[in-house]
Structure formats: structure tokens, C-alpha cells
Amino acid sequence: DYKYKPIKGSNKIRLVELLPGGPSEIIRIDLLVAELDSDVEYDALSYEWGLSARSSSSVGVLNISVDLTFFRHILCHGKQMGIMNSLHVVLLRLRHESKSLILWTDAICINQDDEEEKPQQLMLMGKIYSQAKAVLCWIGEEKNQT
Numbered sequence: 001d002y003k004y005k006p007i008k009g010s011n012k013i014r015l016v017e018l019l020p021g022g023p024s025e026i027i028r029i030d031l032l033v034a035e036l037d038s039d040v041e042y043d044a045l046s047y048e049w050g051l052s053a054r055s056s057s058s059v060g061v062l063n064i065s066v067d068l069t070f071f072r073h074i075l076c077h078g079k080q081m082g083i084m085n086s087l088h089v090v091l092l093r094l095r096h097e098s099k100s101l102i103l104w105t106d107a108i109c110i111n112q113d114d115e116e117e118k119p120q121q122l123m124l125m126g127k128i129y130s131q132a133k134a135v136l137c138w139i140g141e142e143k144n145q146t
Helices: 085-094 117-122 125-131
Strands: 012-018 028-035 043-047 052-055 062-065 071-076 079-084 101-104 134-138
Touching: 043 085, 043 125, 071 085, 079 085, 085 134
Parallel strands: 028 071, 043 101, 043 134
Antiparallel strands: 012 028, 012 101, 052 062, 071 079
């Protein structure tokens, strides 16, 4: 499994290089470290995480229901990495057959298991989105009701 390397520097972020591939190939990525306020170009990706909330009783208790099949595997630097199905779908849609795409997406670019890194990176999110070449929004697959 892929192991994150710590980010050194308070103004540095990870970026995803989404490597080219065909529709039936496994998603392959590399992670790059970049300095904010530099001339690096990337698209920031905002997407539906795939969690749904519903009220389950008359007293207003909120349950979070998670589809247990929501993890898919990709290859990061040739090693397995688990991502949510909704992110997998959008990466498949964005991937090009012959050229790489540079992206920032929170679930991959922030080490979600590092309790020191997470708050530091979350504080940079406004800057990350404002300095992106474009912000891509994904609200999920088309459903019968939409």
C-alpha cells in the first residue's frame, strides 16, 4: 500500500498527476509536492464524497449511511491506494488517453491519517482553490430522478 511522505514547509501542498490511460485501465497517479504562490498550474477538484444522511426517527436522530462498496483501488507511484468510489468515477471521467492532468483533490492530496498535517492543509484550502487554474465540481453520476 502507498505510504505518504510528510510535506515539509507550511506553504506546500501535494498535487495529483493523473496519468494517461484507457477507459478499462486501472487509474494510475503520481503525487507531486508544490509550493503555493508559485507558477504551478493545476485544477482543483470538488466532488460529492458519496455519503448520505437521512433522519431515522421522530426525535431527529441523524444517521450517516455509507455504501460499503465505496472504496476502489488505484495505483499511486505503482502502489495500491484506496479512494472513494465517487472520486474514482470522476477520475475516470477526467483521465485523458494520451496526456497527464495535474489536480488537487483533498482526499488524495491531504494525508487523511496524519492528524498534524490535516489541520495545516485544511487552513490552506482557500488559497488552494483561489490559485487553481480552474475549479472542477462533480456532483455525482446522473440518476434516474435527475
